Amino acid sequence: MAETKTTPEGLTYEGIIVARANTIEQIAAPFRRGKDSPIIATLTVSSFDVDQLANILPSTGASFLMVDFHLEGVNIENVFKIRELADYPVCLIGLVEADSNKESVLEEAGLDKLYNIPLTPAIVHKMKRELPGEIHNTQSTWGKGAWNIAPDMIRKAAKQAGGAPWERHKIGVWSPKGGVGKTFLATELGVALSGIGGRSCVLVDANMNGGHVKLRLGFDNLDKQRSIVNAANIYRLEGGNSSNEAIKKALSEDIFLKVGGHGNLDLLAGVDSMIEAQHDALATEAGYQFAQDMMDHLRRHYEFVIVDLGSSTNVGVHRGVLIKLDTVLIIAEPGLTSINDSRTGANLLEQIGIPRDDIKLVINKWLPDVGLSLKAASASANLSIAGLIPFDASGNVTRAENEGISFVAKHAGSTKLPTHTQKTLDGIIDVASRFYPPIGFAWNQRKTEQGKKGFFKGWKKND
Known part of the structure; x- marks a missing residue:
């Protein structure tokens, strides 16, 4: 997760503190030269x-840039605007009085770090321990993604989109029926947004029917203690009940698996079976509360949270996740039976309080000339379409799965691909670009530059 970063020892980082005149000396004193x-x-x-x-x-x-949010004129929009105007990899650190009405808002705002003032020795110690890694991470990931054609193309796309092309997002992939590609879409979205877009992402396998995300990414034989079951159990043992400290301990860095070797995609693995899903920490009301607190916590620490969900809305974990999502992607296949199931499923989601506008349809394994137009599919499901992913008749999707590596990670760096494979990749990127538009711009530009090596050249298998 974002809280613990590594950086070369012995480095120092210099910066600017902006604070009220009557507090600035107390804030700056521990960070003067000569203070080791x-x-x-x-x-x-x-x-x-x-x-x-x-x-x-x-x-x-x-x-x-360390900013006191109680200083006149300071707000989150203007702080982020400074980094945008400077076009510069500065780490944004917020300072806020404990228990003030601004604290809860800033926790959700996406700052690189947030600390309470007045500074105590314990807080200063924590800052000196955490901030070098956080600053190093900001600098090392600046402009990454999109096969290193960022930052220029990413910034150009952002400006074309009006200066605010994307926002942090919680995305759920769901279907009322199994076997239509939920795990495939959730996995590939996470890889595209992190590996191509360069954003910090977490994949959560919250399918209480038995998740397969870790299998798809080659983690099946790794530490089984790092999973949603163990996270929920730690949360319960630490008191649960929406305790901030309990959820922090439950979702410590050690609970996540690192995907692909690039550092900005984490995985919270799922249950191995429905028996595990009956654990006291996940069942019924306990799972419902844990899921909500989990989603709120992850939203504060990652730019994109992508969740693979099971079909039942009566399961506590499923419902707890669903009500916290910004967008639910219902995935279906291009047959009327599957499309009509999506309509029924969307109606069910509405009944538990999810607005219809937050529910979108993605059609997987799309084939031309199957007798169903996109317009007819949208009308039949009574949903707007977020994308279609053409069927890859070459078998490359299944081959990547059997090798334990993401389809996008395996093929996005290649310039010569079978037509079916290229179209499937294009479909996945199109869905991802709805949440982070610069990906689409960079992807289209990348395809015109024959011979340019892909970003995924260094992607590592999880063995």
């Missing part, structure tokens, strides 16, 4: 001016 600190405050400012700070950052080489 890896974090050095080289400049302190007691007024907040977006344009001025955007100009200062690159000229000073500041690694971080």
Whole structure:
């Protein structure tokens, strides 16, 4: 997860602190030169001016911007605007008074780090321990993704989309029936958004009927203690009941599997069987509460949360996840029976409180000339279509699965692919670009540059 990063020892990082005049000295004091600190405050400012700070950052080489959110004029939009205008990999650190009405809002805002003020020795110690890794991560991942044609093309796409092309998102992949490709779509979305888009993502296997995400990614023989079962049990043993400390311990870095070797895609593995799903920590109300707190926590630490779900809405974990999602992708095959099942499923989701506008249809294994148009499929399901993924008759989807590697990871770096495989890739990228538009722009540009090596050249199998 994002909370623990590694960085070369001995490095120091210099930056800017922006805070109220009556608190700035107390905040900056532990980070003065000569304090044997890896974090050095080289400049302190007691007024907040977006344009001025955007100009200062690159000229000073500041690694971080630490901002007191109680200073007049400071809000989350303007803080992010500074980084956008500076076009510079600065780590954004928020400071907020404990138990203030701003704290809960900022926890969900997506800052790189957030700490309480006034600073205590324990908080200062935590900052000195955590921030070097966080700053190093910000710098090392700046402009990554999209086969290293970022950042220029990614920024161009962002500007074309009006300056705010995407937002952090919780995406669920669901269907009222099994065997239509839920795990396939959830897995490939996670790989596309992290590996091509360069965003921080977590894949959650919350299918209480028995999940297969770890099998699809080659983790089947690895540590079985790192799973949603163990996370839920830790949460229960630590008191549960929406305790912030309990969910932090349950979802510590050690519970996640690292996918592909690139560092920005984590996996929370699922249950191996329906018997495991009956564990006291996952069953009924306990699972319902854990799932909600899990989703809220992950939303604070990842830019994209992608969940593979089981079909029943009566299962506590499934329902707890569903009501926390921003978008539910119902996946179906291109036959009227499957499409009509999607309509029934969407009606069921509405009954548990999910707005119809938040439910989209993805058609998997699409074939031309099957007697069903996209317009007819949309009308039959009474859902807008988020994408279609053409059927890959070459068998490459199944081959990737049997090898324990993502289909996107295996083939996205190739410039010469069977037509069916290329179309299937295009379909997956089209769905991903609905949540992060720069991926689509970069993908289309990449296809025009024959011979350019793909981003996935260094993707590692999880063996």
